[in-house]
Amino acid sequence: MGCKLGSQVGYCVRFDDRTGPDTRIKYMTDGMLLREALLDPLLQRYKVVILDEAHERTVATDVLLGLLKAAAAGRPEGDLRLVVMSATLDTQKLTAYFQGSQAAYIAGRQYPVQVMYTPAPEESYVDAAITTALQIHCEEGPGDVLVFLTGQDEIEACERLLTDRAASLPPDPARLSLCVLPLYAALPPEAQLRVFERAAPGSRRVVLATNIAETSVTVPGVRFVVDSGMVKARAYSPRLGADCLQVVPVSQAQARQRSGRAGREGPGKAFRLYTEAAFAKLAPSTAPEILRTNLSSVVLQLKALGVRDVLGFDFLDPPPAPALVRSLELLLALGALTREGDLAHPIGTSLARLPVDPMFGRVLMASAELGCSEEALAVIAMASTDPVFQFPREKREEAAAAHARFASREGDHLTALAVFQRFVAQPRKQAAAWCREGFLNARSLAKARDIHAQLRGHFQALGLRLASCGDDATPLRQALVMGLFSHAARRQPGGTYRVLATGQDVALHPSSALARAGGARSGVPAVDAVVFGELVRTTRTYARDVTAIDINWLPQLVPNFFARAAAAGG
DNA sequence: CTCTCCCT
Numbered sequence: 273m274g275c276k277l278g279s280q281v282g283y284c285v286r287f288d289d290r291t292g293p294d295t296r297i298k299y300m301t302d303g304m305l306l307r308e309a310l311l312d313p314l315l316q317r318y319k320v321v322i323l324d325e326a327h328e329r330t331v332a333t334d335v336l337l338g339l340l341k342a343a344a345a346g347r348p349e350g351d352l353r354l355v356v357m358s359a360t361l362d363t364q365k366l367t368a369y370f371q372g373s374q375a376a377y378i379a380g381r382q383y384p385v386q387v388m389y390t391p392a393p394e395e396s397y398v399d400a401a402i403t404t405a406l407q408i409h410c411e412e413g414p415g416d417v418l419v420f421l422t423g424q425d426e427i428e429a430c431e432r433l434l435t436d437r438a439a440s441l442p443p444d445p446a447r448l449s450l451c452v453l454p455l456y457a458a459l460p461p462e463a464q465l466r467v468f469e470r471a472a473p474g475s476r477r478v479v480l481a482t483n484i485a486e487t488s489v490t491v492p493g494v495r496f497v498v499d500s501g502m503v504k505a506r507a508y509s510p511r512l513g514a515d516c517l518q519v520v521p522v523s524q525a526q527a528r529q530r531s532g533r534a535g536r537e538g539p540g541k542a543f544r545l546y547t548e549a550a551f552a553k554l555a556p557s558t559a560p561e562i563l564r565t566n567l568s569s570v571v572l573q574l575k576a577l578g579v580r581d582v583l584g585f586d587f588l589d590p591p592p593a594p595a596l597v598r599s600l601e602l603l604l605a606l607g608a609l610t611r612e613g614d615l616a617h618p619i620g621t622s623l624a625r626l627p628v629d630p631m632f633g634r635v636l637m638a639s640a641e642l643g644c645s646e647e648a649l650a651v652i653a654m655a656s657t658d659p660v661f662q663f664p665r666e667k668r669e670e671a672a673a674a675h676a677r678f679a680s681r682e683g684d685h686l687t688a689l690a691v692f693q694r695f696v697a698q699p700r701k702q703a704a705a706w707c708r709e710g711f712l713n714a715r716s717l718a719k720a721r722d723i724h725a726q727l728r729g730h731f732q733a734l735g736l737r738l739a740s741c742g743d744d745a746t747p748l749r750q751a752l753v754m755g756l757f758s759h760a761a762r763r764q765p766g767g768t769y770r771v772l773a774t775g776q777d778v779a780l781h782p783s784s785a786l787a788r789a790g791g792a793r794s795g796v797p798a799v800d801a802v803v804f805g806e807l808v809r810t811t812r813t814y815a816r817d818v819t820a821i822d823i824n825w826l827p828q829l830v831p832n833f834f835a836r837a838a839a840a841g842g
Numbered sequence: 843c844t845c846t847c848c849c850t
Contacts, residue, residue, distance in 0.1 A: 285849090286849070286850060301848095301849065301850085302849080302850095303848090303849045303850045304849090304850075306850075307850055328848085330848065330849075331848095331849085332848095332849070332850080422846065423845080423846060424845075424846090425844085425845090456846085456847095457846080457847065457848090458845075482846055482847075483846060483847060484846085484847065484848095486847090487847090487848090488847075488848075503846065503847095504845095504846035504847090505846065505847090506846070506847085517845080517846070518846095519846090561848085569850085573850095626850095627849095627850040628850085656850095658845080659844095659845055663844080663845095723850095726850090779843090781843090781844065781845090782843040782844050783843090783844055783845080787843080808844090808845080810844075810845085811843085811844085812843095814843095814844080816844095816845090
C-alpha cells in the first residue's frame with residue numbers, strides 16, 4: 273500500500289498494537305476482535321470484517337461467527353459486510369448459517385502431491401516413520417523430509433533412533449548426508465530457527481515435527497511428507513472437569529493439510545503410514561475446539577456481550593448443553609452471575625474484563641481484599657503461561673537440582689512465584705543465560721512477565737488494591753482457595769486426592785513440588801488438603817499447579833459452595 | 843512418574 277505500518281494499515285495482537293487514528297485496514301487476531309466486541313457488541317467501527325482461516329475453528333472464531341451474525345442483524349441492512357475465508361470449511365453449512373450469503377471458490381496455489389498409503393496397517397508408526405524416512409533418503413531425489421509425530425518425547429526418541437540407523441547404512445558415496453532436526457513449540461528459539469536454514473550442499477534434512485508444522489511453521493525445502501496419522505489432541509470432559517490429552521487419529525482434512533506441505537516448492541510426495549481404507553474411515557474434519565474445551569470463559573464473555581440465553585445462542589456448532597450448564601454453575605459459584613443468570617457487579621463485570629480464566633480472575637479479586645495482590649498477579653501470570661521447568665532427557669538430574677532451588681513446601685504456585693521474582697530481578701542481558709543454566713523456558717517466562725504487566729494494568733483500571741503480603745504466604749493461599757475452591761481435594765488413605773466437588777480421585781502431577789512429599793525418603797509429610805490449577809488426563813488423571821491449604825478454610829472462605837458440596841456427600 | 847497447538 274506504500275504507507276507506513278501503523279498509519280492507514282496496521283495490526284493488533286496481544287502485547288503489540290500497531291494501529292493509529294488514521295488506520296483504515298486493521299489486521300488482528302480473532303481473540304482481539306472478540307475483546308473489542310465486549311466494548312462494542314455491534315462492532316460499529318467496522319464496515320467490513322474478513323474472517324480468515326475460519327476452517328481452524330478456534331473458540332474465538334466460533335464465538336465471532338455468532339456475534340457477527342447478530343451484529344449484522346442488529347445494524348441497518350448492508351451496513352456490515354462479512355467475508356468468511358476457509359480452506360476446507362463446509363460451504364453448504366456456512367451459507368445455510370448466514371442466510372443470503374454466497375460461496376465463491378478460489379483455486380489454491382499448490383504443486384501436485386502424490387499420496388501413498390501402506391498396503392497393510394503398521395504395528396508402530398514410530399518404527400514405520402523411521403524406516404520410511406530412510407527409504408526416501410536412499411531412493412528418492414533431492415528435497416527435505418517432514419515427518420509428523422505427536423509430541424516432544426516421541427520426537428526426541430525418534431531423533432536418536434533415526435540418527436543411529438542412518439549412521440549404520442552401508443556406505444554409498446553418491447548418497448547425501450542426513451541431518452535430523454526436531455521441531456516442537458517448547459523447543460528453544462535458537463533450535464527452532466535451524467529449520468529455516470536450508471540444507472547444506474550435499475545433505476538432506478529430515479524434520480521431525482508436531483502439528484506445529486501443519487500451519488504455524490512452514491519448513492522450507494520440503495518435498496516429502498511422512499504422516500504418522502496420529503496427533504496429540506486435547507478434549508475437555510465436563511463430567512471430570514479435566515482436559516484429556518490423548519494421542520488420536522488425525523482427520524481427513526488434517527491428513528490433507530499435512531500432505532500439502534510437500535507441494536509448496538515443487539511437486540511432492542506424501543507417505544501416509546496407514547492404509548487407504550483406514551483413511552476412508554477417518555473423521556472428515558477435526559471437531560471444532562468449542563466442542564472440546566472448558567467453556568467458562570466463553571459463557572462469561574457471552575454474558576458480558578449481553579447474551580442472556582447462552583444455551584439458545586446461535587452457534588454454528590452448539591456445544592453440548594451439559595458443558596454449558598456446568599460453566600454456568602461454576603460462574604454462579606464464583607459470584608460472577610446472579611441467581612437469575614445475569615452478570616453480577618462487580619465480580620462478573622470485572623472477571624469478564626480480565627484476560628484470564630474466570631477462576632484465576634477470582635483469585636486476583638480476592639487477593640485485593642486479602643492484601644496479597646502483588647504476589648497473586650505474579651502467580652496468575654505464571655499459571656497462564658506454558659510450563660517453565662525444562663527436563664532435557666540427557667540432563668534430567670542436573671535440571672531437577674537446578675529447579676529444587678525454587679521449590680516451596682507450600683506448593684507449585686509459591687514455587688512459581690519464587691521463579692518469577694528471581695527472573696524479573698535479573699538484568700535483561702543476563703536473563704537468557706540465567707534461564708539456560710536453571711533449565712527454565714525463557715520464552716514462557718518472558719510471556720509471564722508480559723501477562724503480569726497487562727494484568728497489573730487491568731487490575732488498577734478496575735480500581736483493585738495493590739498490596740504485598742511479604743513473606744507470609746497465608747493470605748495468598750487463601751486467595752487461591754477463593755478462586756480455585758471447585759478444585760479443592762483431600763488426601764485419601766492410598767495417597768490419592770479426592771476432588772471434593774466431584775468425588776473424583778486424582779493423583780498429583782509428577783512435576784508438582786508436592787508430589788515428592790509423603791514419600792518414604794522425602795522426610796516431608798504429605799499435605800492433607802490442596803487446591804489445584806487444572807486436571808490433565810494422560811496415563812492417569814493428574815492435578816497440576818497444586819497448593820497446600822488448610823481444610824478449615826473451605827467452609828470459612830466459600831461457605832455457599834461447601835454447604836452444598838457437603839450436603840451432596842462430597 | 844510428566845507437557846499437541848493456538849490465544850485474550
